[in-house]
Amino acid sequence: MTSPALVLDFGGPVLLTPFELVADEPGTPAYGLLHQRGPLATAEHPDPVWEDLQAGLITERAYWAARAEQWHESGGHDPDIRAMIAHLYDPPRPELVREQARTLVRDAHAAGLRVGILTNDLRAFHSDAWIDKIEIVGDVDVVVDGSVEGHLKPAPRLYELLAERLGVGYEDMVFLDDQTTNIRGAEALGITSVWFDVTDPDRSYAEVRKLLGLPSEVPGG
Known part of the structure; x- marks a missing residue:
């Protein structure tokens, strides 16, 4: 499995x-x-x-x-x-990245799970120099950027590229996104998806952790 x-x-x-x-x-x-x-x-x-x-x-x-x-x-x-x-x-700085995301990526890797970023506009919106200074981008196994690939979520091809590069099937992914259109696109392919609620990030991360079989994050840990 x-x-x-x-x-x-x-x-x-x-x-x-x-x-x-x-x-x-x-x-x-x-x-x-x-x-x-x-x-x-x-x-x-x-x-x-x-x-x-x-x-x-x-x-x-x-x-x-x-x-x-x-x-x-x-x-x-x-x-x-x-x-x-x-x-x-600008300038790129650590506080731009959610600490819960850093912890989630670290815990997923510690559990032996692969981690990918699936984005539409990373290089469309940010310079290469800026991206290089946002450490979490380099911490994941795969980054698929629609602005590079020529396909944007919810186009099926972008999810397909991610699956190929991660080496997993759609049924083995847990996907977190804040756009309902992207969630619908993923779910249509059979990808387990969680809508990220900007007003309640902790609840969204907790749902992803549960689906991945990761322990709940300890507040302040």
Whole structure:
């Protein structure tokens, strides 16, 4: 029997989202556009474009392209996604990565499990120099990046490439992603999937640990 493999989306399950990062930038154009938006939107401050993304009506690229254009119009710099992302994520620093993700990767490897990152936009959004300084990217066994491969989740080919490179079947993967469209794409192939709730990361990680047969993380451990 093949051991299960842990598969992580990068932005959200591993890397803090832009919606969380702008909490430290009140009064800026990025704060005005992203604070309490996306998965952190509320009934009082809804984000209908994010809801369209979750329903599969638009792509994640389209969502961020629209936000980048709005950022530019409200006083940001160049109207492209990469410029806005660089504003939020440069310089690369350890606190951008969720500590629970580091612990999960470490515990999965200690249990003899293979670990992969399956992302759509790692190199579309970040420079090679930035990626090289985010250590967790080098800690996993396989990285499949849709912006390199020419296929984006939820396209079946991207999941197929991951399975080939990890050397496991779809039935042996446990996949964590914060986009419901990507979850639906994975589940259609028979991949056990967990939706990552940005508002309650611990619960999402705990569900993945249970599916992988890993012990629960000890708070503060």
